[in-house]
Each structure stands twice: as structure tokens, then as C-alpha cells.
Amino acid sequence: MDAHRFDGLVARAHALVTPGRRALLGIAGAPGAGKSTLARRLADALEERYGAGTAVLVPMDGFHLAQAELTRLGRAERKGAPDTFDAAGYAALLARLRAPRPGEVVYAPAFERSLEEAVAGSVAVPYGVPLVVTEGNYLLHDDAAWAPVRALLDEVWFLDPDREARVARLVERHVRFGKERSFAERWVARSDEANARLVEAGRDRADVVVAGDLFPSPEPDAGDPGPDAEGRGRER
Template sequence: MSGDERVVPLDRVVRRVLEGVSGRDSRYVIGIAGPPGAGKSTLADALREAFGSAHGVRIAEIAPMDGYHLSNAELRVRGDLARKGEPDTFDAAGYVENLGRLRHAPIGEPVPWPTFDRRIEEPTPAGVVFTRQRVVITEGNYLLCDGAWSGVRDLLDERWYLDADRDVLERRLLRRHLRGGRTADAARAKVRDSDLRNADLIARTRSRADLVLRERQGGYYAVVR
């Protein structure tokens, strides 16, 4: 870390967001971008818990980008199953459309959101339904990318980037693919030929984030430039 940077504990960031949420009619949307294996889902879970509940309802809920994976059947027909996880293997337009609806729908109006089941590597339609939650935590690789994803940035109140060292990414991704049933050779090929190549693409969007986050000693810290 350079001398002109400082770290801010994540709970301080949460307090700031809650101040911004107060008095708003629309939902407050936090976007967490970053490479595969950086721990975005884990951070999103921690954030959801940090926001807590009010009147028996969670203040925040998670809207994962992974819910917009194209189905394995569609990818197989296209000949793209081996490339699953790359930018064009998602329904980016559907993601942007529903994120806009989630941001602008009146609090209390149900908005279904698909989730992703890693056990079967398939989306689950309406895996979560937003109703009275006032904070949306959406996380995924390509939130700060251009092209089909360019509409995402205007829908985010906070643009965060979760960073991690390359060797950490490689180790986590290899473990993920082995748990998913790939052979050791197939897992290494997936990490080398797809995941880390995607990580390089995503790294070029880091400068578009408002905050860059890193995990440190079991907690999350924001590096403020």
C-alpha cells in the first residue's frame, strides 16, 4: 500500500451507507465487482449480516449476478459450455433490466431474483424475492465492464471492487472446480484457460470502482485512495 492510501474498516462503510439509505424512497444498490475467486459472495453475506434487520425484516438482501448464467442446455447448444463464466455466457440484458426494476420498484412490491445453485451449476428462478429490503447487494465479475454490461454502473449507488492476489485466486478456483467434480487436469485447465483470463479482463475495470476492498486478517477493509 502506498503512502497516500489508508484502510477503513468495513463497519464504518456500512454506517455511511445506512446514513445514505435513510429517507430514500428507492432502494440503495451496492455493486461488488471483482475477479472469480476473490470472495465476492462471502463479502456479500458478511455485508448482509452487518446491515442487520429492522422490524423483523433484513435491511439488505443479495442479488447475485450468477443468477443470470445461461442454462447448461443453452450453452451446450451454442457449443459454449466449456466457456461458462465468460462475459457472453450470461444474460447481461436480463440482469440489467431486473436490476433497474429492483432499484426503482416501490418498497414492498415483490421483485423476484434468480440465484445460482453451485451443486448443479444452474440458475434457480426466483431464488430470492425482494419486498421490504431497502439495500440491494449485487455481486459479480462483470459489473464494471463495458459492452452489454455498461448499463450496470448507472444503477449502482456504490461501486466496489474486491481484490485478491493472483496466487490466492488460483488456489481458490482450483479448489472450487475440484469440489464441483472436475478432474485435477480439467480443473487446472479451467483455471488457466478461462478463470484467470477473465480475471485479467476484470482487473482492467478496477479503476472504475469507488472503493477497492481487500480481505485482511479475517475482516474486510476498504483501501481509500
């Protein structure tokens, strides 16, 4: 781990904390960039250094449309593209998180990799939490459905790792979750990299660009799922 750079990011995240208000920090990047790894470690470090209840992680991937709905819409083969999420629902949750009500606990969904589905009510955000960290592909995407998201975030960091390493990680992730390697390679080249190009178009809208890999071997992201609920490498 690049401890010096990571410590600097922890300090920058904590600087967003202001008494009497809640801040929202976004971490964006292409599939396989290491968003989930950084967001998880960042939230953990903030809790360890500044006390329990300092930060909560709320992933964007909890707003994946259900597999049955993707199939109904004819989008199952593009799972992970911008229109395979409930973008308006995600923006509505961020707006609610920005304006917490005394005593209220907000519950957010999370993506369950073993099910390949989002699960409602997975993440509790109590009223007193001063910082919410959220991560996902499309935090800086500017089409009509996603455009409101950027304005709801106090700061957005864009992860920009080495492309070859990122692509290799994506392939290994799909294989690890049961897909045949040849299918995984085709899926990454066709689907994940098409999404990556959309994500990278928003790079200049970020407040911070984190170049290179902070962690030599980032943990598997919870999101950026493959095409089917069974996690098998089958083309339809």
C-alpha cells in the same frame, strides 16, 4: 477476519440508505476474489445491526445461461465469460429494483451450485427493503451488453486480493465440487484467468478498491462455475 475494515465497509454500506428510496450496492472482482463471501456477510451484518429487512443480496450469477443453451450456442467450454450470461436481463432486474412499486415483491434468480444452473424466483425483495447488495464479475465491464449496469448502481466496490491466493482458491473450489485437480488447474489458467483480466480492466471505475483479503479463508462463491453441469473434470 479483518474486523476493523469490515466494520468500516458495513458503515459505508449503511450510509447509502436514504429514507424514501432504494439504493443498490455492487461488489465486483475477478473469479475467486471473495465477492460472495463479502456480500453475504455484509448483508447479514446490516440485518443484525440495523434490523431485519435492511438489506437483501441479489447475485449476478442468477443470470447464467442454462447449460443446454450454452451447448446450443457453442459456449459451454467458456462458461463464466461475459457472453454466457443474460446481461440485458440482469440490467432489467436492477432497473426494476431501483424503482420499487408499493406493495410489490420482486423475485430474482440465483445460481444453484449443486445443479450448475440458475433457478428463477429464488430471492424475494420486498418493497420496503432500502438496500440491495449485488455481486458478480462484470458489474464494471464496459462492453455494449454490460455497460448499462454501472449506471444502475449507487456504488461499486472492487475486491483486489492477492493473485496467487485467489488462483489457489479457485483451483480448490473446482476440486471441492468434483473436478480432477489437473483439469481444475488447466481450467483456471485458461478460462477463469482470461475472465479475470476482463474484470480487472474495470477496476478504475469502482468507487472503492478493497485490497487484500478481508477473510483468511473466504467461503466458496456460488458463481464462477466450471464447464459442465455434472461438475466433472472432462474435456470435450
